[in-house]
Amino acid sequence: xxFKPANNIQDLQYFGEFGGVNPSISDSSTYTFLSxxxxxxxxxxxxxxxxxxxxxxxxxxxxxxxALAAMEGTETANVSASGMGAITPVILQLCNAGDHIVSxxxxxxxxxxxxxxxxxxxxxxxxxxxxxxxxxxxRAITKDTKILYCESVSNPLLEVADIKGLSFIAKKxxxxxxxxxxxSPLSISPAILGADIVIxxxxxxxxxxxxxxxxxxxxxxxxxxxxxxxNDGASMLLGPxxxxxxxxxxxxxxxxxxxxxxxxxxxxxxxxxxxxxxxLKTVYPGLKSHPSHELFKRMMNAQYGFGGMLTIDVGSxxxxxxLMEMMQDKNLGYLAVSLGxxxxxxxxxxxxxxxxxxxxxxxxxGLSDGLIRFSIGLxxxxxxxxQMMYQCMEVLNIVS
Ligand SMILES: *Cc1c(COP(=O)(O)O)cnc(C)c1O
Numbered sequence: 001x002x003f004k005p006a007n008n009i010q011d012l013q014y015f016g017e018f019g020g021v022n023p024s025i026s027d028s029s030t031y032t033f034l035s036x037x038x039x040x041x042x043x044x045x046x047x048x049x050x051x052x053x054x055x056x057x058x059x060x061x062x063x064x065x066x067a068l069a070a071m072e073g074t075e076t077a078n079v080s081a082s083g084m085g086a087i088t089p090v091i092l093q094l095c096n097a098g099d100h101i102v103s104x105x106x107x108x109x110x111x112x113x114x115x116x117x118x119x120x121x122x123x124x125x126x127x128x129x130x131x132x133x134x135x136x137x138x139r140a141i142t143k144d145t146k147i148l149y150c151e152s153v154s155n156p157l158l159e160v161a162d163i164k165g166l167s168f169i170a171k172k173x174x175x176x177x178x179x180x181x182x183x184s185p186l187s188i189s190p191a192i193l194g195a196d197i198v199i200x201x202x203x204x205x206x207x208x209x210x211x212x213x214x215x216x217x218x219x220x221x222x223x224x225x226x227x228x229x230x231n232d233g234a235s236m237l238l239g240p241x242x243x244x245x246x247x248x249x250x251x252x253x254x255x256x257x258x259x260x261x262x263x264x265x266x267x268x269x270x271x272x273x274x275x276x277x278x279x280l281k282t283v284y285p286g287l288k289s290h291p292s293h294e295l296f297k298r299m300m301n302a303q304y305g306f307g308g309m310l311t312i313d314v315g316s317x318x319x320x321x322x323l324m325e326m327m328q329d330k331n332l333g334y335l336a337v338s339l340g341x342x343x344x345x346x347x348x349x350x351x352x353x354x355x356x357x358x359x360x361x362x363x364x365x366g367l368s369d370g371l372i373r374f375s376i377g378l379x380x381x382x383x384x385x386x387q388m389m390y391q392c393m394e395v396l397n398i399v400s
Contacts, residue, residue: 003303006258014063025248026059026149028052030146043230045237055234056228060244064251065216068206071254072181074191074218078227078235079247083182083201084110084271085240088198091115091147093234094176097123100144104131104161105365106154108180108201111202113356115149130365131349134165140171141344148175152190153183153296156349156373157366158283158309160292163299167194183339186261187304188296191218205308205340208249208260212249214242258304260378264340265305267385268376272310274386276349278399281313308376309339314398315370320348326392332385339375343384354384 014023031051033039041047051057061079069077070251091114095101103115105128115126127140131150148170150161161178170177171194179190180203190198200206202214217227217235227235265286272284281291285296286306297304314320324335324346333344337353347353350362350369357367379385393399 003192005189007225009067012067012070018110022258023063029054031040053067055239055241055273055397057303058244061242061245064247064289067254068216069218072191072218073189075221076224077216077218078224079119079242079388080215080240081242082213083203083215086199087111088114089227089234090178090217095124097189099124099146100142101126101147101149102137102140102145102152104154105126105129106157106159107151108155112298131161132159138169145175148177156354158285158311160285160296162295163190163193163195183309184307185257187307189301193230193299202250206257207255208340210341211336214244214246220351224378226294256258261304261383263378264308264376267379267382268310270382271376275312302334311373313368317369319398320372321372322396323392323398327389330388332388342378344374344377346372349373
């Protein structure tokens with residue numbers, strides 16, 4: 001049978017202890033044992049179904065992890081308190097001092113800052129490359145390289161990674177391909193395409209209600225066990241543990257992700273086509289003009305569309321700020337970072353989410369001043385939204 005991420009979530013059943021249709025929320029940090037021997041075995045990782053201490057694992061976190069693993073087609077998963085709480089332990093688990101990483105240069109600002117400014121303290125060095133050029137990726141690999149790191153759809157430039165091509169290179173050089181799939185849940189399934197480890201910030205589309213931060217690492221049982229190892233596991237020892245109450249609420253939101261992604265994608269496609277027709281410089285993977293449109297089409301699970309993220313370039317930061325303030329006044333969305341909310345969110349990445357990236361580097365990767373990043377909301381009447389946005393652009397002479 002073909003891999004169907006939303007079916008995989010739907011087919012899982014968890015009941016509460018009284019037959020509730022949702023699993024009971026585990027509300028304990030520690031667990032009692034009837035015998036000292038079972039406690040010892042659990043500590044050693046040899047007592048399946050037993051819990052010891054909630055930084056290590058808890059029933060609620062395991063339920064959410066299993067649902068996300070089913071969605072991504074990996075053996076298992078480990079949830080964490082934030083997206084960065086998923087990314088940083090993976091990197092520190094896979095690399096020792098002296099190791100090297102080849103990373104896309106267009107990645108989330110926090111990940112970029114971690115690789116550029118933080119890991120060098122441990123003598124872990126990163127080469128940043130244009131991930132769309134496979135020859136450049138391969139050329140950057142050294143004898144010390146351990147990880148190929150990218151985002152399926154990059155933040156904020158919406159570059160698309162050729163995951164099959166990267167997986168081929170990773171296997172050839174014995175590297176782990178780590179893919180952050182935050183921008184394209186359900187649409188792209190990196191593990192099915194050959195990624196070894198798939199990461200999400202649950203804060204964005206997956207939870208979808210902008211009420212919490214959260215993260216997940218999806219991978220093999222062996223790797224996830226390593227992350228959770230009480231002696232040398234980075235997730236266990238650094239301690240970015242999600243709270244059980246949050247795990248339960250994210251699991252409930254996950255069940256509507258397929259419907260939300262379809263609506264985000266439908267609305268984003270509509271606006272992108274309209275903006276482009278009106279002569280605005282528009283970047284959206286669903287547009288034929290996007291350099292990786294065909295690649296995205298080959299990789300995607302078609303029914304979820306090209307995602308909810310698009311960018312336009314209005315020429316200058318001043319214009320961008322004026323437009324965003326005016327759109328907010330008209331209740332078309334919020335001037336806010338983050339993504340995946342029911343309401344449209346917009347920000348100028350150069351001064352916000354990508355401000356960790358030095359100005360010269362922003363310019364060299366095509367991150368211009370007038371760029372506005374949109375996370376398109378779930379608007380019921382997207383045609384009206386377009387008309388109102390267009391009016392703002394006319395008033396500000398962005399279009400004529
Ligand atoms: C937001 C984001 C992160 C970081 O996630 P947090 O939940 O904020 O820690 C990582 N990668 C991408 C692509 C993101 O958009």
